[in-house]
Amino acid sequence: MKILIIEDEKALSESIDTYLSAQEYTCDIAEDFATAVEKTEYNDYDCILLDLSLPGGSGLTILEQLKEDKKQDGVLIISAKDSLDDKIRGLNLGADDYLPKPFHLSELNARVAAIIRRKNFDGNNIIEFHALKIDTQNKSVFVNHQNIDLTKKEYELLLYFVSNKKRLISKDAIAEHLWGNEMSGNFDFIYTHIKNLRKKLIDAGEVDYIKSVYGMGYKFTD
């Protein structure tokens, strides 16, 4: 899977590169408008991470160009300007998603994975992890071919874990992913929530993959 990171802030693009590369993506970086135009023109990417304010031009122009060239690359806009106008214009120009800065890398990764899944023409909506199988089309989860009943939030949580497997996910990243920005500070309620999910998975015969990392968060790993 090839990802292009269009971001002029070097420290940020490096972070993204490190995180995504660990998830078996190959990352390419463009730090300015001209490089970005060149790279998008000559290569096909599974997903492009696009910062809108670039030295030399606007990310929206690149988006227009992609659309004109009928490129199928998935596009995730990452912008410091959490502006509704930009979001609507970006999505209208064919971007797949919009993620305002600052974001959690785990969130970015989950969004990229979702875009790539959607772009997959093979109709491959199944994510497998050992005996665990998630059908993202029907939003159903199977353990050893046995359907387990999850609430909407539990399903989202599991998908988030699986998208970021083997990575430490902080509690506030989870809280933000599931409940949006409104909840802050005390994340005790996440514990209850994860306990429920864990119990359902274990009851269905799956090994406990959700590891609690003391003081930091959780990790989904075998």
Add this chain to the structure above:
Amino acid sequence: MKLLAKYNRVNIPITIITLFISSIAFYFILHYVLVYQLDKDLMIEQQEILHFVKENNSLPEASDYRDQQILFHETKLNTFETKFSTAESYIKSEDEAESFRKLEFFVTANGENYIAEVIKSQQETEDIVQLILIITLSVIVFLLLVLFLVNRFILGKIWKPFYNTLAQLKQFNLSSKNRIVFQKTGIDEFTELNKTALLLIEKVTMDYESLKNFTENASHEIQTPLSIIKTKLELLSQSESLDDAQVQAIKAINTATSRLAKLNQSLLLLTKIENRQFMETEAVNISMIISQYLENFEELAEAKNIRIQRNMKDEVIINMNESLAGILISNIISNAIKHNLDNGTIEIKLSENELIVSNTGITPLKKTTQLFERFQKDSASGDSLGLGLAIVKKICEMSGFLVSYNYVNNLHSIEVRFS
């Protein structure tokens, strides 16, 4: 006190006193002049009598007319000083007292000494003086009436542009884009006032705009370094070789960074609302939005074992900005959950006119109205930024709603009136 009232308070007594004093003065002067005139006439009469006596060496005939009498009395005196006097006598035919002016003088005829009296009626003089007094008093009354009417109508009209300007200034709202247009006035002072007010407004608006732009730009600029901190921290926490102290440090930095990010986000949101970036309105189904957020926060309420009572009308449609509606509802509901007690309750009442969300919680230490101000929070807990209610208030302001926060019967309740 109104300027007009103040002005009248000084003007009217002074007018009355002035008119009164001048009437009295006028009365005496007029009276003096008329009596002087009468005395002159009496002296002419005296000259004629003396002339007659000198020519004929006998007295003229006494006469008794209504307005003039001439009488002679013999006297033993050898000399008598000429004197004027005023007397009153009763006139039978007219049944009233009349005043007379009398001149007495010494005359000698045929070797006999006489005192001559010439008496003239002073009634006409009195009548004139009285008439003038009545006229003056009428003038006072008339003048007061005119003054009153002038103040009431003309002055009111003249001051109208001033009150107009005042009303416009009262309605002036920095965050509203409505421009103030003052009515043209023909009065220099008011034109000057309007010009100055406009200049002031322009300057204030410009300062406000640049402050808002600064806030928005600053908030945007903060996002990128925050992103770097956040992502680097996330990468750092992936490391397997962290010791306990490092974990604690990362945790603390993470909490602080999240807090900073949320603070910045909330400030940015407030600035954006103020900058009118959420102006498009549409018919928004409030009932549906509330249900969506209740569902979204279900687990959070469950974690605290909070009982939620819904008393909501379906399909309550309000014309407002859709994004703001979502932010408003999610802020109110998440507040009701966050600041609730374990095993507490939340009651949500929704009708076409209002939304009331009441919840149990600890007794507020501050006045509930204060909590609408930015960075006013009741608890020292790190969970709260103190911006949630400020955002609620700002959204209500922008949408034309009335919002209030009360603490009654151990219940915190936020009340939003849509109309």
